[in-house]
Amino acid sequence: MSEYWSLRFAQEGMIWGSEPSPTAQAARDIFRQHNVKSVLVPGAGYGRNTKVFSDEFKTLGIELSEDALKMAAEWDPKSHFISGSVLDPISEVQVDAVYCYDVLHLFLEEDRRRLVANCLEQLRPDGLLYFTSFSDEDANNGCGTLLEPGTYEYKEGKYAHFFSEEDLRQHFAGTKIITTGSCVETLCGPLGKKHQYILRYIVARKSALSK
Numbered sequence: 001m002s003e004y005w006s007l008r009f010a011q012e013g014m015i016w017g018s019e020p021s022p023t024a025q026a027a028r029d030i031f032r033q034h035n036v037k038s039v040l041v042p043g044a045g046y047g048r049n050t051k052v053f054s055d056e057f058k059t060l061g062i063e064l065s066e067d068a069l070k071m072a073a074e075w076d077p078k079s080h081f082i083s084g085s086v087l088d089p090i091s092e093v094q095v096d097a098v099y100c101y102d103v104l105h106l107f108l109e110e111d112r113r114r115l116v117a118n119c120l121e122q123l124r125p126d127g128l129l130y131f132t133s134f135s136d137e138d139a140n141n142g143c144g145t146l147l148e149p150g151t152y153e154y155k156e157g158k159y160a161h162f163f164s165e166e167d168l169r170q171h172f173a174g175t176k177i178i179t180t181g182s183c184v185e186t187l188c189g190p191l192g193k194k195h196q197y198i199l200r201y202i203v204a205r206k207s208a209l210s211k
């Protein structure tokens with residue numbers, strides 16, 4: 001996994017251009033309404049989405065790829081980026097909110113559970129989660145080799161989990177789910193080439209009784 005992303009960032013630079021996802025702007029609006037002061041962004045890439053938060057929230061990005069981290073430090077100097085895996089315990093710091101864009105679907109089930117658990121561990125009680133992931137309504141769902149239920153190697157060397165709404169909710173069982181939805185996401189590459197896919201998002205709150 002780390003080699004795949006390192007190679008892509010090294011070869012393609014800002015793979016998805018510099019515009020943030022509309023979901024990051026939606027998350028920022030929700031975080032504002034809930035008086036959030038600090039945001040964790042696991043798998044932050046080169047900071048395309050952290051930049052939406054870092055003007056007004058203390059923003060911490062975790063990222064595995066050193067090439068992405070170099071770009072992130074330049075693109076979004078107001079965020080603090082840490083080199084590391086989101087599958088390891090993340091940091092000592094507790095945050096008010098987590099925004100995680102298109103990272104959850106990269107893992108097999110055990111690691112997906114670990115990612116969610118690690119994020120909950122970093123989140124203060126009553127804190128907010130905003131996650132996005134590939135949808136089972138996307139055209140790539142069902143393509144290629146089935147690795148686990150809902151998870152396909154849809155391109156050579158690249159697999160992803162495609163979430164139904166129920167599956168996504170199930171990954172966040174134990175939290176208070178505020179809303180879920182799906183939308184068409186348009187990515188614009190550095191050379192202006194556009195790519196569309198369908199993603200799901202979930203907004204949830206950590207139970208005040210959790211530690």
Ligand SMILES: C[S@@+](CC[C@H](N)C(=O)[O-])C[C@H]1O[C@@H](n2cnc3c(N)ncnc32)[C@H](O)[C@@H]1O
Nearest residue numbers: 005043044045048049063064065085086101102
């Ligand atoms: C699909 S990209 C999304 C990038 C970013 N979230 C964004 O909004 O542009 C997935 C990102 O997760 C990172 N990643 C993959 N596995 C990781 C891991 N175990 N720990 C930290 N980052 C990881 C990749 O290097 C890549 O930057």
